Amino acid sequence: MDIMANTLLAAGASPAMAHSAQEVEDFSKLASALLVNVGTLTPDWTDGMQLAAKAAKHNGKPWILDPVGAGATPFRTKVITDLVKLQPALIRGNASEIMAVAGAAVQTRGVDTSAEVSDALQHAQQLARDVGCIVAVSGQVDMVTDGTKILSVHNGVEMLTSITATGCSVTALAAAFISAGPEDPLFATAAAFSVFGLSAQLAMGKDVAGPASLRVGLIDKLFNMAEADAVITAGGGLTISED
Numbered sequence: 545m546d547i548m549a550n551t552l553l554a555a556g557a558s559p560a561m562a563h564s565a566q567e568v569e570d571f572s573k574l575a576s577a578l579l580v581n582v583g584t585l586t587p588d589w590t591d592g593m594q595l596a597a598k599a600a601k602h603n604g605k606p607w608i609l610d611p612v613g614a615g616a617t618p619f620r621t622k623v624i625t626d627l628v629k630l631q632p633a634l635i636r637g638n639a640s641e642i643m644a645v646a647g648a649a650v651q652t653r654g655v656d657t658s659a660e661v662s663d664a665l666q667h668a669q670q671l672a673r674d675v676g677c678i679v680a681v682s683g684q685v686d687m688v689t690d691g692t693k694i695l696s697v698h699n700g701v702e703m704l705t706s707i708t709a710t711g712c713s714v715t716a717l718a719a720a721f722i723s724a725g726p727e728d729p730l731f732a733t734a735a736a737f738s739v740f741g742l743s744a745q746l747a748m749g750k751d752v753a754g755p756a757s758l759r760v761g762l763i764d765k766l767f768n769m770a771e772a773d774a775v776i777t778a779g780g781g782l783t784i785s786e787d
């Protein structure tokens with residue numbers, strides 16, 4: 545929750561982390577978008593997630609699902625399957641999570657991926673068509689699809705996989721970008737990946753001794769990102785392509 549909320553603040557959004565069934569419906573009226581992240585799942589929080597997603601739909605706000613650890617346990621997979629029925633605007637996971645949500649056979653090892661983006665791509669497209677939503681698979685090259693079109697994002701650095709909840713943070717950023725650009729959620733999602741990945745690229749350098757300093761540096765780079773960084777930088781700027 546720390547890195548997710550700080551990522552959003554650095555990008556100019558205004559996060560509020562809420563879980564209890566008693567308040568999520570009221571929060572939904574204030575929010576521009578809802579992100580449901582099942583990372584640290586408990587039965588109590590599950591009720592809040594269901595109510596929040598229903599309230600977001602009722603209030604016409606986009607809601608986004610991060611199916612953390614899908615396939616790891618029957619409880620988690622059932623909670624995620626029930627949430628998917630409430631038709632999120634975006635489902636963002638790593639490759640094995642997206643495969644598990646799509647019902648594909650995959651050996652899951654926990655919250656880190658056990659598969660490659662290329663293994664998940666067809667399942668992501670099918671899931672996007674079945675649910676009628678955007679599906680994004682994070683990895684070395686991120687893939688974002690609406691079931692027909694595919695956008696590939698080439699930004700990012702491998703060390704991001706050694707910082708917990710960077711995937712969760714990029715999903716949160718996508719929620720903010722979708723609320724800012726609801727007319728094109730496919731591109732908004734790809735843009736979020738690209739900006740987040742570029743922040744990490746810009747942060748890499750002599751001051752990064754490892755994941756802990758990258759975690760700090762990438763939030764600083766996101767906060768200070770200027771249009772010029774996005775276009776022409778040592779890292780090549782934002783890199784999104786349509787396949």
Ligand SMILES: Nc1ncnc2c1ncn2[C@@H]1O[C@H](COP(=O)(O)OP(=O)(O)OP(=O)(O)O)[C@@H](O)[C@H]1O
Nearest residue numbers: 638682683684700701702704705708709710711712
């Ligand atoms: N091999 C890689 N090279 C470059 N960037 C990567 C690589 N793997 C992942 N990323 C980037 O790292 C970030 C986190 O993606 P990842 O797939 O690790 O998410 P995740 O497994 O859901 O993480 P978490 O559950 O810890 O939040 C994304 O911005 C993604 O683009």
Ligand SMILES: Cc1ncsc1CCO
Nearest residue numbers: 583584612655708709712
């Ligand atoms: C490590 C971890 N455990 C549950 S959620 C989470 C953050 C990365 O998904």
Ligand SMILES: [Mg+2]
Nearest residue numbers: 612638711712
């Ligand atoms: Mg994750």
